[in-house]
Each structure stands twice: as C-alpha cells, then as structure tokens.
Amino acid sequence: MSTRTEHAPLPGVLRVGLSRGWLEIREFANEWESVIFTFSLPALILVMFSSIFDGMFDMGMPAVDYYLPGLIAMGLMSVSFQTLGLAIANERDTGGLRRLRGTPMPPTAYFVGKTVLILFLALGQVVLLLAVGGLAFGARLPQDPTAWVTLAWVFTLGTVSCSLLGIAVSSLARNARSASGIVVLPFLVLQFVSGIFVPVIALPEWVLNAASLFPLLWMAQGLRAAFFPAEMAALEPGGSWDLPSVALALGVWCVLGLALVLLTFRWKTRKDG
C-alpha cells in the first residue's frame, strides 16, 4: 500500500481546486435558506426603490435606471467581500481550515475553489439584478458593445479586489462571531458613502475623499458609465466617467489585496500558536 502511495501522482492543483469549487457551490445551494436574504438583498432594494422613489425626486431618469448600477456594485461586493470575510473567519474558527491542513490538499486549490464559488455567485448576482430590473421594471441596459465591455472589466476587477479584501479582513477576526462586526459594518458604511444610495455629488468632500480610498465607489462609478446615458457624466464629481481612474483604483486594490492576503492569511486561529 505504502509503495503505491509513494509513487502514484498527487492530484493536480487545478483538479482539486475545481473539485473544491464544486463542493462550495453545492454547500451554498444546500444552505440557501440561510444565505438567500443576503444574496437577494440588492434585488430587494432595487424592487423597493424602483417602486417607491420613482418620480419622487428629479433624478433625470427612472428610479430603476438610477439605482441599478450602484446596486450591482453593492451586490458584487456583498458576494465577494462579505461572503469570504464571514465564511473564512468561520472556517478558521470552527476548524475547517485545520482539517484541510491535515490533508495533502494544495493550499492554492483552496483559493481556486473560492474563486469558482465567488465567480458563480457574482454572475448570479448580476443576472438576478439585470433580470429584476430589466424584466419587472424595464430598466435601461448597457446600450452598445463598449458599455458591455466596461461592465465586464469593472465586474472582474471589482469582484477580484473585493474578494481579496474579504480574505484579508477574515484574518482580523478573533472568531466567527466577531467577524460579522468587522465585515458587515464597514461594508454598510461604504454603501452609504460610495454613491449606492446617495448620489456622490451630494456627499461632503471629505466623505467623498475617504470613500475614494475603497473599491466600492469606483465600482459604482464604472458601472454607471456602462449603464447611464453619456450626458449623466456631468453629475460625476469630475464631470466625466473617468474610466482610467476607475481601472487604476481597482487595479491597485487587486495588487494591494493580494499583498494583504499573502501577508495576513492564517490557516490557524490565534490560539493555535
């Protein structure tokens, strides 16, 4: 038995990683009762805002069109930053990571699995919001290929940067319970200062400057560029969509997030020494 084990090839990283991704998706599907609220919250807000706020303020466009890009940004940050921040803190605290460390699973495969899960959730989030906005309220979707391309790269850079931030922030939590405060509270604050619910031009300058340090504001701005008619750019702080800055900010967060993850990721809890 031992001689066979010594010579049989170890399963490849990608194979184990995809197997983990499939496992995580099945787990998510099995636990849908407990996650459905978080997952559908942006769509729920879209339904309420589109129904209640339509015509209430002069937004220059129907409420559903106005809120759709911001809520997509919120949804993407929710499924990446919030999902990973909470899930990994929980896995670390309850020994899920410890169990994996007792197996020959390659550590990279763990992150491949998370990538698969987040990609699945992020695509689901966009499809859900586009379907609710488009089918139920006739929302304006991106009008030309350039706009769809913008949607695609903002989606990718935004989801990756928020995922890495979520993994990094999970290491700050002492245990699974404290993670919810560390993850949910900053996310909630960011939603209010990043132009999701309140237009960015209505924000005090110092709030806007502070929010500009984080990815959510840039994701929302990039998505507005993809969804809004060109003349709406006048309502941006700089008077234009400024897509190069969006790409730069999100790109920097991807690099910074990766560095943070590499520096802070722990398989053990603090008491594991």
Add this chain to the structure above:
Amino acid sequence: MSETAIEVRGLRKKYGDDEAVAGVDLTVRRGEVFSFLGPNGAGKSTTVEILAGFRRRDGGTARVLDQDPGTAGRRWRARIGVVWQRETLVPQLTVRAVVRHFAGYYPDPRDPDATVELVGLGEKAGARVTSLSGGQRRRLDVALGIVGGPELLFLDEPTTGFDPRARRDFWSLIGDLAEDGTTVVLTTHYLEEAEALADRVCVIARGRIRAEGAPATLGGRATARATVSWTDGGRRRETRTEEPTRLVGELATLFSGEVPGLSVHRPTLEEVYLDLIGDDERDARAEGEAVSV
C-alpha cells in the same frame, strides 16, 4: 523503508512562559499502536499537533515517516491521516459526498463508499452531516482521516464524549485498522482505552514523559509486589510479597484446603497511573486553590 515511524528527541514547545512540551523523547515502530496517556493539559495534543505538522516546535528533533514534520510537503501529508481533537467543521453535505470529496485529495485513496461502511456509517451514507449524532460525527472524522489510506494515523482523543457502547465499537474499528498494518498514534485520558488499544503506552504529564511501556508492564506493574490478603479467625490479614504463589501455597497447607477470603492483588493500571501523575495533580490542585483564594 525504515522500521521506525516516529523518532523524537528533546521535543519542546512553549506557550508564553508555559512549557507545554518539556523535552520529550520517544520512538514509535511501524505497525505499532502507540498511546499518549495523560490528564488534560499534559501536552498530549501539542505533541501530536507537532508530529502531524500542524504546529512548529521550539526545540528538539522530530522524524515522522523519515521526514521532518515541520517542513514535509504534500506527498508526506498523503501518507498520514489526522483526526483532530477539537470540533472540526465538515462541509455541510451528505456523508458520502464529503468522504468522496476528501478522497480526491489523495494519490491513492481507499474506496470512499467502502470507507463509509468500514467506520459503521453505511446506513447514514446518504444523510446530511448536520443530522449525525456526536459519535457518528466522530466516525465521519475517522473516515476522513483514513480515506487517503494512511500509513500513520493520528487520533487525538478520539472517543471523548462517547457512551460505553460507542467506545467499544470504536475500539474494534481502530483494532481492525491496526491489523491492516496502519501505525496508530492516539492520545487519551481514558486508561481503559489505552489498555484496550495500545501496544505501548506513554504516560505524559506537564509536558514530560513519566513512564513508557506495554500496558501490562507500565510503571513496573508486572513485577510490583503483590498484596495477598485472607481472613484468619475473623481478622483480616494482609502481606505484601514478591512471591505471592509461594505464600498462597503455604496458606493452603496451613488451612489444609480453601483459604478463607483469599485475594491476590497487583496494582491496577489506574493505581500505577495515578501514582505517576500524582505529584502533578496535587501541584495543580494547590495552584488552583491559591488562585481561588
């Protein structure tokens, strides 16, 4: 392939000022069932966690399956199995799905369905892991520990919280694994568990080894003086002797037949064990009292 599964010299681990492992030497042969026996906080789990490559040691040398557990890679991990002491989260799927998934981590795993049968979860194979009882969860832990077909299996307090019947079943499972040639290292604070399972027991307390040997000979138990007692004229008599057989023969002659109330007693493993860890227990209690005052 060397005949030694584990070779440890001068192993040390500190948590702050507390020396959890204070210079442990031990050797475990291949195919052996080796047990660490000791009270809670004795350093058993820390030692096992170092040997399983989860914790770093502060000092000493360790070779596990001919490699240093502190630096060994995936191929080495594929040859060991670990059942951790603490509650360890499992994916929230069915028993079968979880065991199949973990089998995919190994180059040459056991058949997952047969493994589920082997640990006695055959009837629960299609059940969600959330619906399992504590004992069944522990069996699943063992299934995940052995599904890779390990040469060396670490079991850290595998039966804590089991009812007596579940513990017996579990012991026979470990016995079967050992018979197949798996080297088993287990920690326990149950004497009868060490006695039932282990070829060799190492009593550990306060990070140090207090005694080591086969359960029957531990702490000089086999050669210890026996206590022969009997009743003579309504009075209980008792003699400690190194030759109990000769004494009983003399008594038989004296009473010309049946000796009233005869008993021959050697120290039980429990008495030997309590004696070995006794000083530490008393120290610990004294400290506890000092704190509460």
